[in-house]
Amino acid sequence: MFDGNHWFLHRVLRRRVIASGAWSLLLLPMSMAAYLFFLQVNLFDPFAWLTAWTSTLCSGCALFSLILLLISLLVVIAFDSRNYTVAPCLPNTRLAMLASIVQPYRFFHTLGHTLAGLLCGWAAAFLSGGRYKSLEVACCGHTSLSVGHGVQPGCLNELHLFIVLFGGFVGFTYSLLYFLKYMSYTAFPIIQLSKYLQFRAALPCIVKQSTKQAFVLLRWYCILYFFFGYIPRCWLLAGMHVDLDSTIPRLDSLIGLLNPGLLFQTWLAGTFILFTWYLAWALLRIHITEAYQFRVETSFVEDSEMCLPVVLASNPPPIVKFLALQDLAILARASPCRRRQVFILSQPGGRPHTWALLSSHCISLLSELTSKLSAHQDATTGDGRAATSSAHGSQHLPQPECLDMHTGLRNKIEGTGFQSSSVTSSPFSPGPLRTPTRTLSTTLSPLFSPRPLATLDTSIHALSSKMRDSQDLRSSLFGSPWHDKVDNSPIIQRRHSLWSFSCGAPMADNPNMGPSIASPMQRAQDVPQPDRGASKLCLVRAFLIKMPIVVYATQKIAESSSQALFADGQAHIWALEAVSHLVAASFTEDQYGVVQTNLSSILCAMVNLLEAIDKHFKLPQASNKPLRLTDSWPDASFKSLRFAVRSALRTALHRISNTFGHHLKAVDLSPEHLKRLQMFVDYKE
Numbered sequence: 290m291f292d293g294n295h296w297f298l299h300r301v302l303r304r305r306v307i308a309s310g311a312w313s314l315l316l317l318p319m320s321m322a323a324y325l326f327f328l329q330v331n332l333f334d335p336f337a338w339l340t341a342w343t344s345t346l347c348s349g350c351a352l353f354s355l356i357l358l359l360i361s362l363l364v365v366i367a368f369d370s371r372n373y374t375v376a377p378c379l380p381n382t383r384l385a386m387l388a389s390i391v392q393p394y395r396f397f398h399t400l401g402h403t404l405a406g407l408l409c410g411w412a413a414a415f416l417s418g419g420r421y422k423s424l425e426v427a428c429c430g431h432t433s434l435s436v437g438h439g440v441q442p443g444c445l446n447e448l449h450l451f452i453v454l455f456g457g458f459v460g461f462t463y464s465l466l467y468f469l470k471y472m473s474y475t476a477f478p479i480i481q482l483s484k485y486l487q488f489r490a491a492l493p494c495i496v497k498q499s500t501k502q503a504f505v506l507l508r509w510y511c512i513l514y515f516f517f518g519y520i521p522r523c524w525l526l527a528g529m530h531v532d533l534d535s536t537i538p539r540l541d542s543l544i545g546l547l548n549p550g551l552l553f554q555t556w557l558a559g560t561f562i563l564f565t566w567y568l569a570w571a572l573l574r575i576h577i578t579e580a581y582q583f584r585v586e587t588s589f590v591e592d593s594e595m596c597l598p599v600v601l602a603s604n605p606p607p608i609v610k611f612l613a614l615q616d617l618a619i620l621a622r623a624s625p626c627r628r629r630q631v632f633i634l635s636q637p638g639g640r641p642h643t644w645a646l647l648s649s650h651c652i653s654l655l656s657e658l659t660s661k662l663s664a665h666q667d668a669t670t671g672d673g674r675a676a677t678s679s680a681h682g683s684q685h686l687p688q689p690e691c692l693d694m695h696t697g698l699r700n701k702i703e704g705t706g707f708q709s710s711s712v713t714s715s716p717f718s719p720g721p722l723r724t725p726t727r728t729l730s731t732t733l734s735p736l737f738s739p740r741p742l743a744t745l746d747t748s749i750h751a752l753s754s755k756m757r758d759s760q761d762l763r764s765s766l767f768g769s770p771w772h773d774k775v776d777n778s779p780i781i782q783r784r785h786s787l788w789s790f791s792c793g794a795p796m797a798d799n800p801n802m803g804p805s806i807a808s809p810m811q812r813a814q815d816v817p818q819p820d821r822g823a824s825k826l827c828l829v830r831a832f833l834i835k836m837p838i839v840v841y842a843t844q845k846i847a848e849s850s851s852q853a854l855f856a857d858g859q860a861h862i863w864a865l866e867a868v869s870h871l872v873a874a875s876f877t878e879d880q881y882g883v884v885q886t887n888l889s890s891i892l893c894a895m896v897n898l899l900e901a902i903d904k905h906f907k908l909p910q911a912s913n914k915p916l917r918l919t920d921s922w923p924d925a926s927f928k929s930l931r932f933a934v935r936s937a938l939r940t941a942l943h944r945i946s947n948t949f950g951h952h953l954k955a956v957d958l959s960p961e962h963l964k965r966l967q968m969f970v971d972y973k974e
Contacts, residue, residue: 296594297609301581309576310366313569317358320568321416322346324561328417328554345416354412358565361405361412366569368398372467373577375611376857377474377927381849384842390468402464403457406562410456413558414449421554424449425529429536444534445525451514451540452555454521458510459503459559463566472570475608476924477578477615477859487575495567498922503559510555511546580619581612585630586643598646607857614863617647621870625878631871632879641883647871648887651864655894658861658934661854662901669908851911851931858930862937865895869941873948889957895942896962902935939974946970 325345331338345351380386389395414421428444467473478487518541526532538545546552583597593599597620600613620627635642833839855861868891875884906913915929926933946953946969953966968974 295605295609297581297600297612298606302577302608305576305579306370306573309572310363310370310569312572313362313366313565314359316568317362317565318355320561320565321351321355321358324413324557325351325416328557345418350415350418354416357408357412361408362565362569364401364405365566366573368401369570369573372398372473373475373573373608374473375475375477375607375859377471379849379853379856379927381845381853382843383846386469386846387842390465395464395468398467399461399464402460402467404460406460406463407453407457409562409565410453410459410558413456413561414452414554417452417554417558420446421448421452424453424525425531426534428532428534443531445522445529445531447522447533447537447540447545448551450521450525451518451551452558454514455507455510455555455559456562458513459506459562462506463563470923471925471927472923474924474927475574475577476926477611481580481619484575484579488572491571491575494922495564495571499560499563499567503556503563506559507552507556511552515541515543515546577608580615583613583616585620585627586635598643598650601650602646611860611863614860614867617867618863618870621867621874625874628871628874628878632875632881632883634881634883641881641886644871644883645887648868648884648891651868652887652890652894654861654864655898658854659894659898659901662898662905665850665854666901666904666908669910848910848912848928851905851908852928854905855931855934856927858927858934861934862930865934865937865941869944873944876948892945892953892956892958892966893962895938895945896965899938899942899965902931902938905931906935942966942969942974 326342329338329341329345331341378389380389420426424446425443426446482490522533522539522541533539540546540548540551583600584592584595585597587593587596594603597613597617600609601617605613620631631643631647632641633643634640872884872888872891879885905911911931915932946966950970953970954963956963958966965974
C-alpha cells in the first residue's frame, strides 16, 4: 500500500490506516462483550443471565481470548490495507475471473484469512465454555481404547472441532468473496459526511450482512461436514491418540447435525467473526476516503510538491489522484476564497499557471475517456463501410483482395494470347458484369465460394469468343497466382490452397516451381498427406469448445466491457464538476479573464465526450437502463458509473450554458459544436 516515494502515502495515508486499525482494535472488546451477551442468553432468568455475562467478562479466559482476537484482527487489517483499489479490474469472462482469483499473492491472502478464522473460531469456542470449551473431554461411555488398555482415556470433543473448523471456513470464504464481490474497491461517498455519521450509517448494514452471510455459510458448511467431516476427525483421532465417545452421536450424521444448541453457537460465532472483520473493513474505507484539503499555491519552494496543481500534474498514485480531484471538485463548488487563488495570475510573469495546470489535467482526462470510447466503438462495430456496402442488394463493391485476384486473372489471360476488352473501350459493351454465364460461374464457383468475386471490367462477349472452352480457362487459372487467404495473405500458388486442410500441418512450398501449368497427374501427386496428430488435436479442441461448461466459462459477462471502460469514472465525474463550476464562477469572479484562454477547448472536450457516450449507449452491449442493485453491501456502484458520468456531463453542460447563455456563440467552436450547445441553451437536450 505504501510502495512508492510519494509524500502523501507516508505522511497522510499511513496515519489514516493506523487510525482506522486503532479504532478497530478499540471496538473489539465491545464486540466481544456483545457476543458474550447473546451467547449466554436466558430469557427465563434475566438476573442469572446478567450475572453469568459479568463473571465471564471479568474472567481470565476472556482476556486470553481477547488477545487471540486482537492478533487475528491485526492480520486481517494488514491484508486489507494492502488490497484496495479505487478503479476495479473487471474481467470479461468467468474463466478470466477464476484466473484472477488463483494468483500467487491472493493465495497468501486466502491462507492468512483462513488461519485467522481458525484462531477466531477457537477463541469463540473457548468463550462459549461448557462442553464447547476444550478439544479433549472425559469420556462418558465405553471406547475401544478403554477396553484394550484398561484405562479411561480422553475423548475427542467434536463440538469444539465443529466450531473451530467453521471459523476457518468463514475465513476462506471471506477471502474468496473479497475478490469475487470486489470488496477491494474503495467507493467514495457522494455526500460528504463526518466519519462518525458514516460509521453510524454503515453499522446497521454491517450487522445485517454479518448475520445473513453467517447463516448462508453455516448451511453450506453443514453440507460439507456431512460428507467430508470424517477426514479432520480421523486425523485428530490418530494424532492425539484419543477416541470418540459412544454416547454422543457423530456430527457427520443427520442426528448429530440437527442440534439446535450447536447450530446456534456456531452461527453466533460466525456472525461475531464476520462483524469484527467487516467493521475493520468499513473503518479503513471511511478513513481512506476522507476529504483532504491540498494547498492551491505556496510561497515556499520546498512545499511546492504539495500544491494541488503540482500533485495532479505529477502522475500520482491512483488514491492520491482521486483525493486531489475530490478536493478540486469541493474547491470549485463551495470555496470562493480558494477559487480566487485559481483565477489569479502568478508572479513574476503574470501568467495563469494554476488555472492552466488544473484545466489541462481535466481536459486530458475527458479526452482520454473519449479516445477509449471511440476505440471501443471501432472495435465493436468493425468496418462500418464494408458492412454498409454488403447490405445494398446485389451491387457488391470491389474489395482489395478481389481487385488483386481480378488483376491476376486479367494478366494471365493476356499472357496466354487473349486480349481483354475494357468496358469503356467499346461503345457496344453491355456494361459491368453482374451475373456471369453458366460456364464462367461453373468455373469460378469452387474458387470463390466463400466470398463473391467483385465486378469484372472485361466484356463477357469478348471472353466467350476468344476462349475455346472452360478447360482452357481452368488451366489458365491454375497457372496464375492467387491469394490463399482472403484477408492480407501472401500470394502463393492457388493449387496449394485447393487441397489444404484447415487444421493440418502447413505445406512446404517448392522453390523451383514456376508459373508453368501443371498436369492433372502432377497435381494428384502433389496432394500433401494430413498430419494425424494435428487433426486429432483439432477435433478435440472443437469438441471441447462446444461443451456447455466451456461455453459458459468463456462466454462474455453481460456489460463487462462497458463497465471496464468506466471503471475510473469517479475521477471523470469530479473533473466535470470541477471544471464546470470553475467556468460558471468565472463569469463573475474571473477578473483577468484567464478562463477565456481555453474555454473553447473545455467545451470542445465536453461535446466530443457527450457524442462518444451517446454512441456508446447505442451499442447492443451497453444497456440504456442502470442495473438495480439488490444488495448495498459491499458497494457495487462501479457497475453503474457510466450512467453517473453521462448525468454529470449533461449537468456540467447545462451549468455552463445557463451561466453564459447566448454568449457561447462568441466562442471559437465548430458549427456542429455550437449547434449542440444551442440545444442545451434552449433546454432541448
